[in-house]
Amino acid sequence: MPEQKEKRNLTKSKIIYYMLNHSVTSKAELAKELNLSMPTVLTNVNELIAKGIIAENGEYESTGGRKAKSIGINKSYCRAMGMIITANHLEMVMVNLGYEIEKIKRVRLKFSSEIAYCSEVQKNVREFLKESDAGDEILGIGVAIPGIIDQERKIVLKSHALKLENYSLSFLEQALGFPVYFENDANAAMLAEDTLKYANAIYLSLNHTLGGAFCIDGQLVRGQNQKAGEFGHMILVPGGKKCYCGKLGCADAYCAASVLTNDNQISLEKFLEQLESKDLATTKKWEEYLDNLAILISNLRMAYDMDIILGGDVGGVLSRYMIPLGERIMAYNGFDHDVSYMKNCSYEKEASAVGVAKHFFTEYVMQM
Structure with a gap:
């Protein structure tokens, strides 16, 4: 009996996980996508509806015959x-x-x-x-x-x-x-990303300082000493600019948001306004920034061969500049035929x- 209960709980968990990342679905879709029998789906979905965790929220367009009820997570449940x-x-x-x-x-x-x-x-x-x-x-x-x-x-x-x-x-x-x-x-x-969709991926956090993380099989890789993903302190330019950590040439000194904001002397929004107005000094700085970021991204792709999610303050606005960034990356990477592995983050802020x-x-x- 405990074994059966554990199996039922696991099935419920699978259904909820799927629905958390698919705002609208149906019982038929759950059965197909999760490889579950329809009776199993019906039993578990009905229990979850009774608990208030999921709710029927409309109907799918009919393709002939009876319309299927659409179901979704009850967002206000907790x-x-x-x-x-x-x-x-x-x-x-x-x-x-x-x-x-x-x-x-x-x-x-x-x-x-x-x-x-x-x-x-x-x-x-x-x-x-x-x-x-x-x-x-x-x-x-x-x-x-x-x-x-x-x-x-x-x-x-x-x-x-x-x-x-x-x-x-x-x-x-x-x-x-x-x-x-x-x-x-x-x-x-x-963790804010869908780790089912990005089971194997790098997250490049381009905030005031540069951080990073990565998942393998949907699990965070922390490393032997909890230091995995410290991409900001990889040496990008030997003997280069001084990083706040004390070393010379760290990626942080070239690719963090602070490079664009002059260490918060101006806002990133103000920098982007100057960039859009074709200010020469701002354009030069942006092009240098993209060049350095392209080297870092190319190196990470070579090392890990997985999707790279561009996040943080700068990552949130890079969706507008993916073509010039992609062109620079391709100049450094002779193994990939495109840069479809570059992804924009789900949350631009927070x-x-x-x-x-x-x-x-x-x-x-x-x-x-």
Whole structure:
């Protein structure tokens, strides 16, 4: 009997996972795509409808005969909160079961390793939950942090951005008062993507600093010391510009968003306005940036031979510049016939916050 129950739970999980990434489907489609018998689909779908997790939401166009009922996830069934900690800000999002962002709030809060910082975070989170009308109904709070994290011991091993080393996250966890999940910000952004669609993929996070992550068979690869995906600190130009980590020639010094914003002296939006107005200095900087980014992407493709998702602040706007970027990449890559492996990110903003929130939905589905 326990074995049968486990099998039923696994089937439910498969159905929910599929529906989380397909906003509208039908029982016939589930049977076909998941290789399940129609009686199995009917039994499980009816149970999930009774629980309120999924709902009938219309009808498919008829191809002859009776119209099939369309079904989808009940997005309001549960929620989770995601949070990004940076050196100077705290960003919070409320995400529903349909992976939609219902509310965003960004507050200026300078990071500190002092306990008083945890109290400030607690205060802001309580205000955000009150404004979201979420109360105690959320599954948990995910926290994305720019640094190398030991999840088992809940320690930030190292963070250049926050100037931390061996920093315990226990005080912050206690202050939040909900189940908490901590994750590196680039890993979290990778988790915001559909890891069924991108089971084997690299996520290149082109934010103020450059980060990265990658999945194999739908699972994050963390490496022996939790450092996998630190693409920003691969040497791109030997003896080149100084990186914030202290080394010379790191990819971060050439491909991070800070290269375009002069280390936040101007906004990325202002840079793009100047680019669109054909400002000569801005155009020259952009072309140099694309050249360096093309080398990095080509190197990653050679090393991993998988899809590369362009994310982060710059990744969010690169969809407008894929042709000039692709032309540069092809000049460095003699093995691929096109650049169809380059993908645009699903979330132009708040990807890391969505990714850490999604962790709780995955956990919830697994426990069904």
